[in-house]
Amino acid sequence: MSETTDKYRAPALEKGLDIIELLANHGEGLTQGEVAKALDRSQSEIYRMLSTLVRRGYIVRSASGDHYSLSLKMFSxxxxxxxxxxxxxxxxxxxxxxxxxxxxxxxxxxxxxxxxxxxxxxxxxxxxxxxxxxxxxxxxxxxxxxxxxxxxxxxxxxxxxxxxxxxxxxxxxxxxxxxxxxxxxxxxxxxxxxxxxxxxxxxxxxxxxxxxxxxxxxxxxxxxxxxxxxxxxxxxxxxxxxxxxxxxxxxxxxxxxxxxxxxxxxx
CATH class of the missing domain: 3.30.450.40 (GAF domain)
Structure with missing residues (x-):
């Protein structure tokens, strides 16, 4: 990665996009731990990102509360x-x-x-x-x-x-x-x-x-x-x-x- 590209990175945004792209390939949903493992991130930082994405309506939680999946907001x-x-x-x-x-x-x-x-x-x-x-x-x-x-x-x-x-x-x-x-x-x-x-x-x-x-x-x-x-x-x-x-x-x-x-x- 070039020095200029690295200078303008937005790590939080990239984490959020990584989560959205990951869940797009798992229609059945993933747990917080599975998301963290797949993205090689800590559970605490994944929890914050998931909470934000749920609050903004891009991700929904299952009825049991342990799985996350994409909502239809992006399609809309x-x-x-x-x-x-x-x-x-x-x-x-x-x-x-x-x-x-x-x-x-x-x-x-x-x-x-x-x-x-x-x-x-x-x-x-x-x-x-x-x-x-x-x-x-x-x-x-x-x-x-x-x-x-x-x-x-x-x-x-x-x-x-x-x-x-x-x-x-x-x-x-x-x-x-x-x-x-x-x-x-x-x-x-x-x-x-x-x-x-x-x-x-x-x-x-x-x-x-x-x-x-x-x-x-x-x-x-x-x-x-x-x-x-x-x-x-x-x-x-x-x-x-x-x-x-x-x-x-x-x-x-x-x-x-x-x-x-x-x-x-x-x-």
């Missing part, structure tokens, strides 16, 4: 963040409407400090489908969502995104040459269509949702599952068209009225 705050809230509010009813036509689930992903996070999800109307839960963190270079989020950035911005990114569960090591080739292809076509790199039998279809400054603010993705029974459902090509139209509609609602054409022309 994130929903009030204007860019996220505006896109989700406009997107969800339209996503649900298209899933009823497509018989395929879909989700929306955004980038947050290098993480690729699912911020909205709509399930297929049928009895089965593949839907990612809101809050799921997915890979950057092995998912359609991650690739499209990276594709329309400058090389410097992609470098910074890779440096920030923490590999998701199951995400392989980065092959930069292969990743750059994927991004080049996406810039040409304007969207991603790829066999899933995490699940057999799934085709990932991902379209950018583009803001007024011609930047990708989110990605609309459909994990397409091919039906082989007698139900008459849209084909893969028709699914691509349906979700491409929805991505354009959401881009227009966000202030960009010629999204796909602009993205392709700019590459």
């Amino acid at each position: 705050i994130s929903q009030r963040h204007p860019p996220i809230g505006r896109v989700i509010e406009a997107a969800l009813p339209r996503m649900r409407a298209v899933t009823r036509l497509a018989w395929q689930s879909c989700h929306m992903g955004m980038e947050s400090n290098g993480d690729i996070v699912v911020v909205a999800s709509a399930e297929s109307p049928g009895s089965w489908g593949l839907a990612l839960k809101t809050g799921t963190v997915v890979g950057l270079w092995n998912t359609g969502t991650g690739r499209v989020l990276a594709a329309f950035r400058s090389k410097q911005e992609v470098d910074e995104l890779i440096a920030l990114h923490r590999r998701a569960i199951g995400e392989p090591e980065l092959d930069r040459a292969e990743f750059d080739a994927h991004l080049k292809r996406i810039r040409t076509s304007g969207f991603e269509k790829m066999p899933s790199a995490t699940t057999v039998g799934v085709t990932n279809i991902s379209f950018p949702i583009i803001g007024p400054s011609n930047n990708v603010v989110a990605v609309l993705s459909c994990p397409y599952l091919e039906r082989v029974d007698d139900l008459d459902v849209p084909s893969l090509d028709e699914i691509v068209e349906l979700y491409g139209q929805l991505a354009n509609e959401l881009s227009a609602l966000y202030g960009n009225h010629n999204a796909q054409a602009q993205m392709i022309e700019s590459t």
